[in-house]
Amino acid sequence: MSGRFITLEGGEGVGKSTQARALAQALRARGHDVVETREPGGSAGAEAIRALLLEGAGDRWTPGAEALLFAAARADHVARTIKPALAAGAWVVCDRFLDSSLAYQGAADGIGADRLRVLHEVGASGLMPDRTLLLLLPEAEALARATRRDGAEGDRFGARDAAYHAAVTRAFRALAEAEPARIRPIAADGAPEAVTARLLAALDGL
Ligand SMILES: Nc1ncnc2c1ncn2[C@@H]1O[C@H](COP(=O)(O)OP(=O)(O)OP(=O)(O)O)[C@@H](O)[C@H]1O
Numbered sequence: 001m002s003g004r005f006i007t008l009e010g011g012e013g014v015g016k017s018t019q020a021r022a023l024a025q026a027l028r029a030r031g032h033d034v035v036e037t038r039e040p041g042g043s044a045g046a047e048a049i050r051a052l053l054l055e056g057a058g059d060r061w062t063p064g065a066e067a068l069l070f071a072a073a074r075a076d077h078v079a080r081t082i083k084p085a086l087a088a089g090a091w092v093v094c095d096r097f098l099d100s101s102l103a104y105q106g107a108a109d110g111i112g113a114d115r116l117r118v119l120h121e122v123g124a125s126g127l128m129p130d131r132t133l134l135l136l137l138p139e140a141e142a143l144a145r146a147t148r149r150d151g152a153e154g155d156r157f158g159a160r161d162a163a164y165h166a167a168v169t170r171a172f173r174a175l176a177e178a179e180p181a182r183i184r185p186i187a188a189d190g191a192p193e194a195v196t197a198r199l200l201a202a203l204d205g206l
């Protein structure tokens with residue numbers, strides 16, 4: 001039996017976590033066994049690495065060390081959570097995955113997509129989602145949502161400047177243009193229920 005692997009992607013504050021919960025609920029209501037997970041994290045080892053990545057001073061890690069930590073967390077997450085769930089026939093709904101590494105580390109930090117894909121092959125046998133839902137929201141609205149949620153308490157990535165986050169969003173859009181069959185851009189404005197309906201519609205064919 002083989003399940004389906006769905007990822008949600010996008011910049012900070014666009015509503016990925018909110019929609020991952022709602023999508024999982026909607027899929028369960030349709031009778032699917034659903035595993036909800038996230039990156040960085042999703043397994044004990046990867047959650048420990050998450051704390052290393054998100055907490056502490058902005059310059060705690062070099063860009064190269066960060067790329068390796070994300071890849072190491074993903075390797076553990078894929079082996080211990082995602083692959084067993086897919087093998088058992090579950091639908092896996094994951095808040096961020098490789099495309100986040102390609103956008104943040106690969107593009108905005110300048111590590112390069114090719115080198116990250118090599119790390120992903122080594123760590124996770126190159127596992128890719130069946131469908132990726134890219135949530136898009138004007139920067140100002142995403143920032144307003146994230147600020148309402150976090151106040152002044154952003155993590156090491158949220159605290160980076162507007163130019164950094166704009167580079168991340170451009171990279172996500174370029175990824176979607178390069179892989180239109182897998183990555184579906186979704187307008188993330190409006191009521192949460194309306195966004196969930198758009199996400200469900202974008203799972204056509206699965
Ligand atoms: N459709 C929506 N309309 C208004 N507010 C929303 C909507 N969806 C989510 N929010 C709120 O916006 C904030 C950010 O949402 P959420 O945490 O789901 O975003 P995220 O993309 O996971 O963010 P991050 O990547 O920074 O963790 C939360 O306070 C959430 O309740």
Ligand SMILES: Cc1cn([C@H]2C[C@H](O)[C@@H](COP(=O)(O)O)O2)c(=O)[nH]c1=O
Pocket residue numbers: 012038039040070096097098100101102104105155157158
């Ligand atoms: C998987 C992944 C994540 N990031 C960054 C993006 C976010 O700023 C944080 C995760 O925080 P969230 O509240 O859970 O969205 O980590 C990254 O830079 N590279 C990655 O591969």
